[in-house]
Amino acid sequence: MRNTNLIIGFIALAILLVLLYMNLPQGYSCPDCNVIIIAFDAVQTSHVSAYGYPLQTTPNLNNFAKGGTLFTNAISPASWTVPTYMSWFTSMYPSEHKVVNRYSEYEPPNVTILANLRNLTPSAVTLAEIMKQNGFSTVAFTGDAGARGASGDNIGFDVYVDTPIGFNGFDLSVPMALSWIRNNTDKKFFMFLHGYDSHGQYMPKNFTKKYDLNYTGRFNGTVVEQAALREEGLAKGYVNVTDDEIKFWRAWYDEKINDADARFRIFINGLNEMGLMDKTIIIVASDHGTEFFEHGRVDHGHTLYQELIHVPLVVRIPNYSNGKTVTSQVSTLDIMPTIFQIAGIQVNDTVKTQIKGFSLLDAMKGKDVSRDVYSETDYRLFTHKRAIVTKDGWKFILTLAEAPDKKNVKELYNLKTDPMETTNLINSEPQTAYELEQKLLSHLKEMGTNIDGPWVIGCSAVYVDQCKYYAHG
Secondary structure, three states: OHHHHHHHHHHHHHHHHHHHHHHOOOOOOOOOOEEEEEEEOOOOHHHOHHHOOOOOOOHHHHHHHOOOEEEEEEEOOEOOHHHHHHHHHHOOOHHHHOOOOOEEEEEOOEEEEOOOHHHHOOOOOOHHHHHHHOOOEEEEEEOOHHHOHHHOOOOOOOEEEEOOOOOOOHHHHHHHHHHHHHOOOOOOEEEEEEEOOOOOOOOOOOOOOOOOOOOOOOOOOOHHHHHHHHHHHHHHOOOOOOHHHHHHHHHHHHHHHHHHHHHHHHHHHHHHHOOOHHHEEEEEEOOOOOEEOOOOOEEOOOOOOHHHHEEEEEEEOOOOOOOEEEOOOEEHHHHHHHHHHHOOOOOOHHHHHHOOOOOOHHHHHOOOOOOOEEEEEEEOOOEEEEEEEOOOOEEEEEEEEEOOOEOOEEEEEEOOOOOOOOOOOOOOOHHHHHHHHHHHHHHHHHHOOOOOOOOOOOOOOOOOOHHHHOOOO
16 A cells, blocks of 8 residues: 555656646747847846846846846857847848848948848748737837848838937837837737947946046047947957056946946836736847957957857746746847747748747756857958857857958867867867868858858958058958
């Protein structure tokens, strides 16, 4: 009898565990929920307090993450804005959707953009189009510039509002987004909300220097100064700055992130006041990070080092508040399929083939879903790089071309022992380098990349010496 009771007990426990397992996100569906993607532009993960940064730059994002799932190892498919958001909206790598930096000229203010999804990849279907087909009103409020709808990001949106020309923050986009929601309470919606608050070309409205009150050097923290440093670095490959100056610019960045976080709180409070937090799936992420002289330069787009492609990612599902942390390596290509699974949206075989990401629900359930991921950049016509980051911590970077005369330059790093990518192991680990290069080349072939070019090399005259280093294409 005792054995029978033990068997019954074990069976009951097994059933309970199965039920608990099933109760986790796999198969979780919220077809009546709204969906919001919130994009903090240009946020380096290591400056976010939710990721262990010692300064409290993001207390509101921290609190938000306690009700969701924080991904500690999310990799962006690109290191700058234009290709990344299109990758979010298509779950395709930039080489495949082709909305990359293809200019017929780049001599500000005369900039002619050739890239548009419908012109380059007419067969691609966007996230907004599919959401619209499934009964969602589709709306976006952005900070303009690289998130401007003209590049094709607006395809499928009923409303796509770019704030005034330039780089604008949540101070403009959040009020517009909340106003739209208040005026459309009867609609189920998909929203893309974007702000440039953390971007190098966004100036804080009231810069207080609160994170570095003692600095008295040559910089004041203006966007003109930041742009000059960026262009100097792009031209020369390095910038001469002191440790105190690096500290100042990081403090400047921290204040901007903190401002973005405060405006994020306003948006979340607005949703709470309207009773929508329990009816809305929210994904918070950044398109790319920002370099602050880790490899000699500032800004983004010009490399594929971790400070540019390792990004914050938090997913919150209503009534599934777990405060979990996922360490599996994932990609922000996963945003689109994750939304589809949570929202209970079925897609046809053509879209399934298009999607290169994977739903994150298994990861949220506790499974290790780590995989090799890829990233790339074709920035300002003068740098063309591709990278593979393996699930076990190796990283291989291939520079296809970079002005003035770099081509086929290879780098290999062990991120477990060298997370800052300071020691190139290309010569000391030839077998690992060869294997990763073959994986990367196979991926590029699948994406349709012609690794032999021809690569267009161009320059921007914003920095006075740059065109001396880069020949016009």
